[in-house]
Structure formats: C-alpha cells, structure tokens
Amino acid sequence: MNYHLCKDVMCNDARRKAFNELAVKTFQLSFENWYQAGYWEETNMPYTLFDNEKAVANVSANRMELIWRGKRRRYIQLGTVMTDGAYRNQGLSRFLMDEIMKDWENQCDSIFLFANKTVLDFYPKFGFKREKQYQYSTRVNKALGLRRKMDMSCLQDREMLKKYYTKSNPFSSLQVVNNYSLLMFYCSSFMKDCLYYIPQYDAVVIAEQKGSMLHCFDIFCDDGKNLNDIICSATPEGTKEVVLGFTPKNGLNYEVKPVDDSDNALFVLKSKENIFEGQKLIFPEMFHT
Helix, strand or coil, X not given: CCCEEECCHHHCHHHHHHHHHHHHHHHXXXXXXXXXXXXXXXXXXXXXXXXXXXXXXXXXXXXXXXXXXXXXXXEEEEEXXXXXXXXXXXXXHHHHHHHHHHHHCCCCCEEEEEECHHHCCCHHHHCEEEECCEEEEXXXXXXXXCCEECCCCCHHHHHHHHHHHCCCCCCECEEEECCHHHHHHHHCCCCCXXXXXXXXXXXXXXXXXXXXXXXXXXXXXXXXXXXXXXXXXXXXXXXXXXXECCCECCCCCCEEEECCCCXXXXXXXXXXXXXXXXXXXXXXXXXXX
C-alpha cells in the first residue's frame, strides 16, 4: 500500500483542508467552522489515508465517556467513514478499521458505530453485531410552551448551554458526559435553532418540532425535577406527541417501539461489553458521530 496514514489531521492546516474536501465530497459536510470555533478536541481522532497530499479515505475514532447504571464507561464510537470514489475496492476502509482496532480494542470498554444500509454487511466482518434500539414516546395532555428560544450567536447563551450540559441529563438512563465538543458540532450548526431555556424549571431543552410532534433530543438540568413537567413547558400549543432522543430512567406511561434502523443501524463489537443487548435502549441521539 503506497498511501500515508495520518492520525493528527486536524492539527495540520493542509491535511485538515484535504480531509474537509473529502468530507464535503462524501457527505456535503465540512468540519472547518467547528474547528475554527474552538470546539474540536483530541477525543475526535480521524484516521486518514493520503495519496500524496490528497485525502482518500477516513475512519474516525471518537473517545466517549458514558454513565451507565451509575458507572463511568470508556467507549469508542467510529464515524465519518468515507472513501473517495476513485479509490474504492482497494481495502482502504478495512486497513483503517484494523489500525483503529490495534490502537483501541484493549483500551476501552466497548466499540460501536452507526451504519447506513449500503454497508450493513461490512462491519460483521470485523466482529460487530447489529443491535436493535428502542424509542420512547408519550401523548401530550397539556402543552404550555413556556420556553425561551436560545440564540447560539449570543455568547451568553453559548455559555449557558455549556454550563447546563455539565449538569447532564438526570432523566436519561444512558448519559454521554464531558463531550461538549460533539454537542457543539450539532448546536453550532444543524441544531442551532432547536435550543430552549425553561425558566420555571431552570432547564435547557434541545427539541425540534415536526408538525404535531415534538422530538426532544436532550434535557440538561439539576436532578430532582419532573421530566413530564419540563416536557409540558417545552411543548408549544398544538403538540400531540413527544418523542425522546434518549432512554428515560422511568419509562412508565411511555410507548416503546423499535427504532426503524434501515439506514442508521447500531453495531457493537462482540468482543467487548454490550449494554444494548436486551435493554431496550437508544443511544443518545445528540451524540452520534
């Protein structure tokens, strides 16, 4: 193989530019604004193959700290898997997967990823098992809409989000902590119009309205509060249903359905722990890579 493997692409201007060019070509997505805003951290580790100065393939390993049943777990989530069309069918993704496994398989509690429908047969070759996820939803009896929309162009609101994220989500049975970097990948771009402050309960809610349904991705506040009270306050008039992007600790009065994962399937490395097996969990949606 006559390619050069780079594991510190984000710290080099020319290599980062080439990496972003491949990402735009593959996903119509650039990481440059996120990087320039200071949100990138070393927990995000692209493994990038170069043909001279051109980035031709990548798999990123993202170190994550999770809390599950009161214990902190060290996980690796793989993402940003891409290969330039002219370089496919050469085993480049396989090479990168092998490199990541050599570096991290014995350094973490688990490795997982989300795969689209075009590569569902690829990851089992590396010992990954497909797992079902489950989503929780509830009918809304009282929509109050007592919320203030946060402005991510405002430094004060960005600082508020950062402060409240450190409180974590006390209602979620599976929490991603100490990952403000990834949170801001979404909240500084795709989800910047989906953040709300609920003064009555001193909580920050990330939610998106879709017709008569509110998709509540995450909630950050102090412990000891009531999830349904916060949801009612975050829900505008006319909303009939709330769907959660996390697994509630108390699932009573929630309808539970398997997630349609035909284009976003969860795979977990079989040789490591698997908290998803038989637990009816959903990985927090704000922290997919």
